[in-house]
Amino acid sequence: xITPKIGIAxxxxxxxxxxxxxxxxxxxxxxxxxxPGWHTTIFPPYLVAGIIVSFFVFINFxxxxxxxxxKTDISLKLFLLHLVLILPAIFITDLIDPIEHxxxxxxxxxxxxxxxxxxxxxxxxxxxxxxxxx
Numbered sequence: 392x393i394t395p396k397i398g399i400a401x402x403x404x405x406x407x408x409x410x411x412x413x414x415x416x417x418x419x420x421x422x423x424x425x426x427p428g429w430h431t432t433i434f435p436p437y438l439v440a441g442i443i444v445s446f447f448v449f450i451n452f453x454x455x456x457x458x459x460x461x462k463t464d465i466s467l468k469l470f471l472l473h474l475v476l477i478l479p480a481i482f483i484t485d486l487i488d489p490i491e492h493x494x495x496x497x498x499x500x501x502x503x504x505x506x507x508x509x510x511x512x513x514x515x516x517x518x519x520x521x522x523x524x525x
Contacts, residue, residue, distance in 0.1 A: 392466060395455050395456075395459035395462060398465060401474060406445065406449045406452050440505075451477070465518075473511050473515050476508065476514070477508060477511045477512075479507050480508030483504040
């Protein structure tokens with residue numbers, strides 16, 4: 392058993408690191424256009440996927456804050472499982488490049504990382520609703 396403050400610290404660090412990096416490195420992708428002379432805004436899917444993952448990391452941070460107010464300890468096994476399942480999605484969305492999606496291997500790895508991310512969110516939700524509201 393660990394204190395929820397460790398979960399808060401871990402996901403606060405992930406939120407602080409991932410969200411600004413996505414906005415800094417992909418900021419020019421939002422404002423640029425493929426066609427010269429056209430004033431259109433393009434939202435690349437890898438930017439949107441990265442921001443969605445960063446948003447869910449922030450939601451996890453809020454979830455651990457809620458758990459810390461209601462409980463004094465959480466299961467180390469569930470916390471590590473949740474962290475291990477969420478880290479591949481964070482690292483994969485940081486490394487996504489449009490050229491890499493031409494190969495099937497990169498696409499399969501991306502889909503697997505997203506499925507692991509969804510599994511971690513479901514397990515976290517189950518943990519919050521079963522143990523957080525007692």
